[in-house]
Amino acid sequence: MQNFIDAYSWINVRFLLQGLWITIVISVASIVISFIVGTLLGIIRYAKIKYFSAIVGFIIDIIRNLPLLLIIFFTYFGLPNIGIKPEIIPAAIMAMSIFESAMVAEIVRSGINSIDKGQTEGALANGLTRWQALRIIVLPQAIKNMTPALVSQFISLVKDTSLATIIVLPELMYHAQIIYGQNTNYIIPMFVALAVLYFIVCYSLSLLADYLHRHLA
Amino acid sequence: MKRLWHLLGLGTLLAAMLLTLSACGQSVAKxxxxxxxxxxxxxxxxxxxxxxxxxxxxxxxxxxxxxxxxxxxxxxxxxxxxxxxxxxxxxxxxxxxxxxxxxxxxxxxxxxxxxxxxxxxxxxxxxxxxxGQSLLVKKGSPIKNIHDLNRPGKVVLGVSGSNSVKNVAKHAPKARVLQLSDYAQAMTALKSKQGDALTTDNGILYGMAAENPGYEVVGGNFTKExxxxxxxxxxxxxxxxxxxxxxxxxxxxxxxxxxxxxxxxxxxxxxxxxxx
Amino acid sequence: MAHLIATQWQPLLMGLWNTILCSIIALIGSMIIGTLFALLEISQTRILRVIGKVYVEVFRNIPLLVITMAFFLIIPMYIAKINGFTAGTIGLTLYTSAFIAETVRAGINSVEGGQLEGALSNGMTYHQAMRYIILPQAFRVVIPPLGNQFINLVKNSSVLAFVAGFDLMYQGNLIANDTLQTIPTYFIVGIMYLIITLPLSYYMRHLEKKLA
Missing domain, CATH: 3.40.190.10 (Periplasmic binding protein-like II)
Structure with missing residues (x-):
């Protein structure tokens, strides 16, 4: 019991919250970027532009089927070789965005495909262009259909930021490790804190999504 | 046939990516x-x-x-x-x-x-x-030096990428080595009894022993680092x-x-x- | 890179084997536990529903790394000595089971509601109706999403690298640190993951089209 009281001293809690802040910053940035990039990529893939769509699709499949850890390594260790030399936080945002964009693209592609083909044809017959049909008729329905998948993908994103401890990203998990590494009596209190903090963030994200879903749709 | 072209295309793309990566490898050093x-x-x-x-x-x-x-x-x-x-x-x-x-x-x-x-x-x-490399063990442990670890079933904790894990293979080839990502993890794993001893350089070990009173550095230095x-x-x-x-x-x-x-x-x- | 493969193929293959082994054990385990909790979630008893819901929400909203590290560091202190591979596989099983529970529950819900009542009115018990009528249909619906869960599982098994689980990622880290040929090593490791995940993913897409 004493361990718990000592472990949750203000100094330690503040250190954990600093880590949580980095986790949130990286998550929010990556969610925004990967939602935009992923939707674009998904549409490109759906549009079946000769060669271009196939190449984009192949790259998406490669990224999607690799463990995130490898994407993190390639981004942080590999990108400087082609002239981009990101610091740790931009590097983490880039790695998460690359991986999650590919995942979102796949969700968007199957979301669009799930909309009845007849609707596009009907829209075309009514004089809309292909792009208008996609934008006005298909996408709004598709986005509604794929909201649950997107939300759980973004929750995964928040959780997966913890993997970036391996490149010493100063986020929540890493800060907890620094604390229990300096005093191993704090292992259990730190894991309890980790579980609670991640749970709060992820669960509120899903509650927020529910709220938006109900009030916007 | 179409599938074959598809596969060929993928192969070329992979090879191209590989070439770019390796060709760019030297640019920084200049x-x-x-x-x-x-x-x-x-x-x-x-x-x-x-x-x-x-x-x-x-x-x-x-x-x-x-x-x-x-x-x-x-x-x-x-x-x-x-x-x-x-x-x-x-x-x-x-x-x-x-x-x-x-x-x-x-x-x-x-x-x-x-x-x-x-x-x-x-x-x-x-x-x-x-x-110099040494060992950290729980006080009262039967492990007194590196030779005590040279038995099947003994587990030594180290940090991956450090020179000390390689030395264990030389000095105690029968021991199993578990490599963790950093010293915080390794120390925590020792406390969780995931290994019989933690090995790295004496200076680092003394730092850990100072923070964890139940643990001590034993066996002297068996390498120069x-x-x-x-x-x-x-x-x-x-x-x-x-x-x-x-x-x-x-x-x-x-x-x-x-x-x-x-x-x-x-x-x-x-x-x-x-x-x- | 050829040199790297020539000298390091043994640890790499051993890592690949451990990754596959861990993924298969975790798949079977999480299918069983996941189905169990899916049944709890739709049960007619309130307390069972709450238990099911809490389990799923807890494991869905906590990072796999936190769960795995907790098993690796905390269980041996108080309960039993488990190695990194076991701790990782248990963590992976519990984590994945929450997702499988959600998938199976959605599958059960998609089976038309009248069927359960029909079966019950034909004299079947709730358990019989579930076992013979609802679950077989539900499983057919959830095969594609389950396939995707398995791909995720293979990718997620790389978390074993954090707990010295001797999986492919762990071996890759060791080789990268040892030879200092970081990018080529991870490139080979990446190809090895793709050998498992890419065909699976294409097969799942094919299946999805066929079933749709």
Missing amino acids: QDVLARDEQSKQITWGGKSDTRLFGLENIRTGKLEGFEIDLAKAMTKKILGPNGKCVFVPVTSGTRVPLLKNGNIDAIMATMTITPEREKQVDFTHSYFDA PYGIAVNKNQERFRNKLNWALREVERDGTYNRLLLKWFGNVKGFNYQEMKR
Whole structure:
């Protein structure tokens, strides 16, 4: 019991919250970027532009089927070789965005495909262009259909930021490790804190999504 | 047939990606690091953030603290003058060399032993700290030295990428080695009884023993581990400058002062022997 | 790179084997536990529903790394000595089971509601109706999403690298640290993951089209 009281001293809690802040910053940035990039990529893939769509699709499949850890390594260790030399936080945002964009693209592609083909044809017959049909008729329905998948993908994103401890990203998990590494009596209190903090963030994200879903749709 | 074309296309794409990656591999090493640093008045060091006495993140301030950190600051001042800035990027044994090679950091000062294998990939300065490998065990453990670990079923904990795990294979080939990502994990794993002993260099182990009263360093040093500052290949000017700065801090007493500051009160550690 | 493969193929293959082994054990385990909790979630008893819901939400909203590290570091202190591979596999099983529970529950819900009542009115018990009528249909619906869960599982098994689980990622880290040939090593490791995941993923897409 004493361990718990000592472990949750203000100094330690503040250190954990600093880590949580980095986790949130990286998550929010990556969610925004990967939602935009992923939707674009998904549409490109759906549009079946000769060669271009196939190449984009192949790259998406490669990224999607690799463990995130490898994407993190390639981004942080590999990108400087082609002239981009990101610091740790931009590097983490880039790695998460690359991986999650590919995942979102796949969700968007199957979301669009799930909309009845007849609707596009009907829209075309009514004089809309292909792009208008996609934008006005298909996408709004598709986005509604794929909201649950997107939300759980973004929750995964928040959780997966913890993997970036391996490149010493100063986020929540890493800060907890620094604390229990300096005093191993704090292992259990730190894991309890980790579980609670991640749970709060992820669960509120899903509650927020529910709220938006109900009030916007 | 269409599928075959598809596959061929994929293969070409993969090969192209591979070529770009490997072709670009050398570009970073060509810049003159010293000239760049002198211009920007800043040296970017790779340092430890989880190693007591050498480089440890202070939970209160968020800053790195330790012997290596202080030494790097002193050397930076020698090289760039009193206004020289010292930037630290926290590294682990696994991330330090890739980060050096890709140019994210200029030099590594992170408990890195000078070994012939590593000298093929990076250049080292003279040694700035002569460590030796030892063992950390729970007080009262039957393990007294490295030979006690040379039995089937014994598990030794280490940090992946460190030289110490390789030495275990030489000195206790029958033991099983578990490699974790950093010292915080390794110490925690020892406490969780995931291994019979934790092995790394004595200086680091004394730091852990000081923080964890139930644990002690045993068996003396069974290897010599001279720590060097690593820089990229073809950076002769930078390396020479670092060697010069190291001699300067040794000459003017800064080195001994830092040694006393960090190791003066460490039980079992003879800092007098290490004076320069 | 050829040199790297020539000298390091043994640890790499051993890592690949451990990754596959861990993924298969975790798949079977999480299918069983996941189905169990899916049944709890739709049970007619309130307390069972709450238990099911809490389990799923807890494991869905905590990072796999936290769960795995907790098993690796905390269980041996108080309960039993488990190695990194076991701790990782248990963590992976529990984590994945929450997702499988959600998938199976959605599958059960998609089976038309009248069927359960029809079966009950034909004299079947609730358990019989579930076992013979609802679950077989539900499983057919959830095969594609389950396939995707398995791909995720293979990728997620790389978390074993954090707990010295001797999987492919762990071996890759060791080789990268040892040879200092970071990018080529991870490139080979990446290809090895793709050998498992890419065909699976294409097969799942094919299956999805066929079933749709």
